[in-house]
Amino acid sequence: xxxxxxxxxxxxxxxxxxxxxxxxxxxxxxxxxxxxxxxxxxxxxxxxxxxxxxxxxxxxxxxxxxxxxxxxxxxxxxxxxxxxxxxxxxxxxxxxxxxxxxxxxxxxxxxxxxxxxxxxxxxxxxxxxxxxxxxxxxxxxxxxxxxxxxxxxxxxxxxxxxxxxxxxxxxxxxxxxxxxxxxxxxxxxxxxxxxxxxxxxxxxxxxxxxxxxxxxxxxxxxxxxxxxxxxxxxxxxxxxxxxxxxxxxxxxxxxxxxxxxxxxxxxxxxxxxxxxxxxx
Numbered sequence: 001x002x003x004x005x006x007x008x009x010x011x012x013x014x015x016x017x018x019x020x021x022x023x024x025x026x027x028x029x030x031x032x033x034x035x036x037x038x039x040x041x042x043x044x045x046x047x048x049x050x051x052x053x054x055x056x057x058x059x060x061x062x063x064x065x066x067x068x069x070x071x072x073x074x075x076x077x078x079x080x081x082x083x084x085x086x087x088x089x090x091x092x093x094x095x096x097x098x099x100x101x102x103x104x105x106x107x108x109x110x111x112x113x114x115x116x117x118x119x120x121x122x123x124x125x126x127x128x129x130x131x132x133x134x135x136x137x138x139x140x141x142x143x144x145x146x147x148x149x150x151x152x153x154x155x156x157x158x159x160x161x162x163x164x165x166x167x168x169x170x171x172x173x174x175x176x177x178x179x180x181x182x183x184x185x186x187x188x189x190x191x192x193x194x195x196x197x198x199x200x201x202x203x204x205x206x207x208x209x210x211x212x213x214x215x216x217x218x219x220x221x222x223x224x225x226x227x228x229x230x231x232x233x234x235x236x237x238x239x240x241x242x243x244x245x246x247x248x249x250x251x252x253x254x255x256x257x258x259x260x261x262x263x264x265x266x267x268x269x270x271x272x273x274x275x276x277x278x279x280x
Contacts, residue, residue: 002060002072003028003046003161004148006127007169008136010156013042021169022046025162028072034060036068041129041136045070058100066132067106072161073124073146075101084119085111102126109137127159201247204266207273210248219248230272240269 003025007013013021018035022044032052035044045060062069075081081104082096088111096107105126108116117139125146128137138159140148150159151166158166167174208222223244227237243257243265 001028001048001051002070003030004043004070004072004125004127004159005045005161005165006041006043006070006129006136006138006159008041008129008157010154012039013037018042018044021160021165024165024168025160028161032060036061036063036129038131040134041131043068043070043127043129045072058098058102062098062100062102062106064097064106067109067128067130069102069105069109069126069128071102071105071124071126072148073101073122073126073141075104075120075122075124077121078104081108081119081121088112125161204244204247204269208248216250219250223248223250227272230269236268236272240265240272244269 003022005018005021005025007018007021015035015037018037019033022033022035023030023046025046028046029048029051030046031049033044033046035042043061047060058071060070062071078099078101085096085104085107086093094107094110096103101122101124105116105120105128108119109128109130112119114135114137116137120139120141123141123143123145125140125148126138127148129135130137136157136159138148138150140146147161148159149161149163149166150157151170152158153170156169158169160166164174208219208226210219210222214222223241224237227240231237231240243262245251246262
């Protein structure tokens, strides 16, 4: 088990910043850390001491000068993979330069490009940065055995073994998105690209279609229209509206309600959303 991290775009991350990202994933291994950084991208990996003692684990970072890869996991049937790489690169042979899984992933990338993961068997997650192509390639095995999460922060793309490491580097700093959690709790698992890390206010506004320039009357109309689509019962609409109003900047007694009451209304809203999605 290893911790891996990759970043592309935005302000360059220093070696210390890359190492800090791995340290946040210490439960996956950070007793040994290695990294590579540049103007446009950086990768890092960490591993436990006991794993470093195994020759089969290979280097934390494999770097051939053009391509650099970090890996969590292992590859099976390595001899067969070597033969397949050699067969796919007849006329443009190259030295794989090592026996580790990381070396073989670079070899597979040189043979098949971004389709390389289709030719790998094992339990793995990896991030490979191609300096010449300015391309980040990330993949997991077909069963998703090893965790790998990604996210964006404006011009920056982040990839890591733990979701919290990605989320802390987002513009929301890892704040929990109770709306997305509500989606999951109500059974609406695939309603968009939202994750659990975003502000509840923003997610509710997005569901209602509220724009930044909307005035109070427009927000009230959109809230009423949405709730009418979600709920047939007027009592439900009134109950939920009073608890969403504080999130939307609308006057309401809902702001004075206990947190449990507010949560009840928010959850009811997302249950209504799930019901509409399931039937629509």
